[in-house]
Amino acid sequence: xxxxxxxxxxxxxxxxxxxxxxxxxxxxxxxxxxxxxxxxxxxxxxxxxxxxxxxxxxxxxxxxxxxxxxxxxxxxxxxxxxxxxxxxxxxxxxxxxxxxxxxxxxxxxxxxxxxxxxxxxxxxxxxxxxxxxxxxxxxxxxxxxxxxxxxxxxxxxxxxxxxxxxxxxxxxxxxxxxxxxxxxxxxxxxxxxxxxxxxxxxxxxxxxxxxxxxxxxxxxxxxxxxxxxxxxxxxxxxxxxxxxxxxxxxxxxxxxxxxxxxxxxxxxxxxxxxxxx
Numbered sequence: 426x427x428x429x430x431x432x433x434x435x436x437x438x439x440x441x442x443x444x445x446x447x448x449x450x451x452x453x454x455x456x457x458x459x460x461x462x463x464x465x466x467x468x469x470x471x472x473x474x475x476x477x478x479x480x481x482x483x484x485x486x487x488x489x490x491x492x493x494x495x496x497x498x499x500x501x502x503x504x505x506x507x508x509x510x511x512x513x514x515x516x517x518x519x520x521x522x523x524x525x526x527x528x529x530x531x532x533x534x535x536x537x538x539x540x541x542x543x544x545x546x547x548x549x550x551x552x553x554x555x556x557x558x559x560x561x562x563x564x565x566x567x568x569x570x571x572x573x574x575x576x577x578x579x580x581x582x583x584x585x586x587x588x589x590x591x592x593x594x595x596x597x598x599x600x601x602x603x604x605x606x607x608x609x610x611x612x613x614x615x616x617x618x619x620x621x622x623x624x625x626x627x628x629x630x631x632x633x634x635x636x637x638x639x640x641x642x643x644x645x646x647x648x649x650x651x652x653x654x655x656x657x658x659x660x661x662x663x664x665x666x667x668x669x670x671x672x673x674x675x676x677x678x679x680x681x682x683x684x685x686x687x688x689x690x691x692x693x694x695x696x697x698x699x700x701x702x
Contacts, residue, residue, distance in 0.1 A: 445490050450567050451574045453490065454555050456483050461517050464542035484510050491564070499563045512558045519591060523550050526592035530614055546595030549581035556585035587621075589613075590641070597647075604636035606654060613639055616647040616666075624653045624671060640676065 459466040460480055470476040484506055491502035498505055524541050528534045540547050552575035556568040568585035576582045580599040583589075587603050590611035595601060597617040603609070607621045623635035634654035643658050645651070646666040651658065658664060659676030667682045674680055 445493055445567065445570075447570050447574070449486075449490055450570050453483065453486050454552065454571055456486070457513070457555060458551055461513065461520070462541050464538050480510075490567075494565070497565050505562055505564060508562060509558060516554050516558060519554055520547075520551055522591045523547060523554075523593050526594040526612065526614070527596070530594045531596055545579035545581060546598040549575045549579040549583060549598060549601075550589075550593055550595060553583040553585060553587070553589070557587070557589075560585040587636070606634040607636040608638040610639060610641035610643070610660070612642045613645075614643075615645045618648040619645050620650045620652075622650065622652050 456479075459468075460476070460483060470479065487509060488502050488506040491498060491505050495502045521537075524537045524547055527540045527544055527547055528537045531540075534540055534544075552571050556571040556575075559571070560568040572583055572585050581595060581601045583601070583603045584605040584607070586605040587607040587609065589603075589607075589609040590613065592612045593609065594614040596614060598615075600618040601615060602620045602622060604622050609621075621637050621639070625635075637651045637653060637656040637658065639645070639651075639658045640660040640662075642661045643664070644662075645658075645664045646668075648667040649664045649670070650668070651664065651670045653671050655673070656671060657673040658670075659674055659678055661676055662674055662678040662680070664670065665679075665681035667684070668680050669682070670680060
């Protein structure tokens with residue numbers, strides 16, 4: 426690289442305000458999950474005091490991260506840290522319900538502990554719930570860092586601003602997208618490839634509800650796309666695979682996509698040529 430380009434980069438770095446390293450906040454939240462769930466812990470805590478010391482260390486690290494961006498916070502870094510630590514029992518209870526919903530909803534799941542340790546759906550929802558708590562405390566940028574970290578690891582993209590109820594089950598999950606203003610009720614189950622998105626991406630819509638509302642006890646099967654801030658899927662509905670939905674449906678609805686597939690059996694050609702590339 427020539428000196429002029431390096432000088433340009435240096436000026437850009439010099440003008441930039443301090444950014445919290447993404448690795449710092451991601452490592453912190455991995456530590457929080459280790460605190461909450463033994464199947465995810467790297468170490469075994471032999472005494473309550475050891476667990477308490479680990480918890481205190483997490484709070485100190487959180488405060489250190491937030492202090493570096495305190496001018497952008499609505500309250501002191503210490504208060505944000507304290508509120509987050511107070512929120513952990515509530516987040517823990519929510520995540521246990523999520524894990525139980527996944528374990529009950531997937532015949533392949535052997536136990537709740539297996540779900541917590543191995544299922545990408547649980548991992549993505551766990552990161553989302555912590556990120557959402559930070560989002561509610563008006564912490565800038567860091568909630569998105571966390572959910573994008575989860576997105577990279579699991580293939581599941583949940584915006585931290587989405588509002589999701591209890592017993593949320595993401596089965597398989599790869600390709601799931603849940604937009605910022607989505608509202609999801611309790612006991613909702615979504616499969617891989619589901620999108621809860623906006624009808625358009627006009628920047629003028631940034632401050633309005635542009636993603637759908639999913640009421641309680643709804644199942645959304647693989648590949649379904651549900652769009653629009655005014656779209657409401659009524660409680661106890663089932664949205665079938667590959668459905669494209671841009672209007673509301675009442676409770677207890679069944680919405681299916683009917684593909685035109687023609688399957689025919691033909692005789693095997695006598696002169697069939699077998700080859701490989």
